[in-house]
Amino acid sequence: MSIKYMPKRIKVIGLMSGTSLDGVDAAIIETDGERILSFGPARTLEYSDAERTVLSESMAAAVNWNFTGPPPNIFSRAEALIDATHRRAVAGLMEASGLGKDDIDLVGYHGQTVLHRGATPKRKGESLQIGSGEGLAAATGLPVVFDFRSADVAAGGQGAPLAPIYHKALCDYSGLTGRIAVVNIGGVSNVTLINGDAPLIAGDCGPGNGPLDSWVKAKSGKDYDAGGALSLSGKVDFDLIACWLTAPFFMRPLPRSADRYEFDVLGDLAGISTEDGAATLAGFTAQAIARDMANFDPQTVIICGGGRHNRAIIYMLQSHCGGNVVSADTLGWDGDALEAQAFAYMAARTLCGLPLSFPGTTGTPEPMGGGVLASPK
Template identity: 45%
Template sequence: MKHVIGLMSGTSLDGVDAALIETDGEARIRALAGVERRYVDEERAVLHAAVEAALAWGFEGDEPDFSAAEAVLTRTHADLIEQVLATSGLARDQVAYVGFHGQTVLHRAPTPKRAGATRQIGNGQALANKLSIPVVFDFRTADVAAGGQGAPLVPLYHQALSENAGLSGPLGILNIGGVANITYIAEDGAISAFDTGPGNGLIDAWCQRVGHGTYDADGQLAARGEESAARLAELMAHPFFAQPVPKSLDRWDFSLDPVANLPEAEGAATLVAFTADTIAHAVAQAGPCRDLLVTGGGRRNPTLMRRLQSALPDTRVRPVEDVGWRGDVMEAEAFAWLAARVAQGLPTTVPETTGVARPTSGGQIVQPR
């Protein structure tokens, strides 16, 4: 058992989470400290500029200069590690590894005619130097190079948590971040996983477009509106939903165009319905689901959670806190756990989770200099 810290900055660009766990990189997991830090406006602007530059690049030609955004990531992530150490009382030399996801700025799923590509920015060496702790980073590239989707990366951790808690299938574990993804554990313990569609990403973007802040706090804007059946049908016609699993996507694969002319509350309600119905579609693809445990920021949106339960009347939809898990830092925990696996050469993705050709251990380990 080793102490490992995981770090996660999601596509919503709202902030960074850190979690300390004690683990063997398998089913033995003990949750310790967990902390969060929101990005200030200036930091978010730099990261958003990096995403815009990546979208314009599109993996064609010379890669943009991401150094300014990487400096923001190094500083903010190191600050959060200091908080974890202070909260836990651990010394630096008691932490075996830091699992550093970095910031996804562009992701392109593979197709039969085109290889996949993914880019997470973040200077692992600079972070290791600043912390004087070994850093594991660049978790997705090896999976994509081996023919996988490169996402989602958390399913094996969900499976380990379920084993640790004595939970059995049929069970779904849903992460609603900027993009939503599901881990499905069948009654016989078999696992499958894939991205389901937009999570909070479109809802957040709509709120920013209409001047309602950076997200829909407590789902209040959507609660005031009626969803548009016609616009919802247009959104649901996206070809992603007809693809077989496993599959992945980028937050920016979907557009606000179908709801562009709706009133503010109606647009928000329609986007909430879109997220809920795409998740229900994913559950139908995965298999019968007795329980759906929800993690990520979306579980804090009561309007979304009610709409999701309505879309899944035969499934009990509830937050992961109901089984004692930490929904605010679960992805950060996952990258701590994955770092422990990389250090041992254990798989971080398997064919059932990303479609990779064979179980693959992703990630690079750098020592502080």
């Protein structure tokens, strides 16, 4: 990578819109591209129902498109929405924090994933994030790093997950030692396995909140299972989960990656009560995560992402894991802002010419840089 700046203390805004489609997370950190030096403020700009509908429809259209032929027309509408909401998120965070343009050195803009196909032994991966880094740079007057996944995918990597290097930096910042598993439960779940200076191991585990959110929406009209209340009141169908876990995705070792809609199992729940379906989907998430941690035998399991609020998933993970299962928030980490912080950190690493992904995290043949720098006009 040609971008190489001497590391220094820089203040970076990170932006993340996950496949759960709850909103845009914006967070500020100070870093030199290697160490976390301090945490700044964070906030979430929630999507309206109308905005969420557009994004949901674009993701559904992407599944049918599947990287074949002209992109669906709705992508341009969705990208305009993504760019506009992220501009508002940056402006809102800066205004709420009393910061001006001169106080921020860089922005990390992930954009919105509309479709991700992880690499397999038989095919190369493909991943599409919508959102214009150049447009955000022009609108904010700030340099923006975007397109974090393309270089990894082009080199034969999975393109995901990218947060493991930030998870390691967080553990170093907090002085954590031993065998640590950092689990992010968003639309998809992923895990980072950390053991001192040993090479990082990571990958997507399987479903996160995605199938459960879709089930709850279809059955109750609500966006998600708040606190895991529905899941806790139902009965888990373990035979059904065992069947789901025989899918080809689960036969592949880490590192591997998935799209939210890769675990479309709702058709198998016909005739099952809302509560039992929710419990079974929560159990599916927990078991998929637990099986990827089994051989590592973590001493500490740290849960981040929206799924950490689902008590059913957490209780099930505790029953499957011998280690201590804790929420990221108990360590002083901001569990809601962590993904946005991660892309702030990775933007700084891009500026410094440092790698974002590794053979054990995405399957690239060697440590890989990534990201594209857009300068304000």
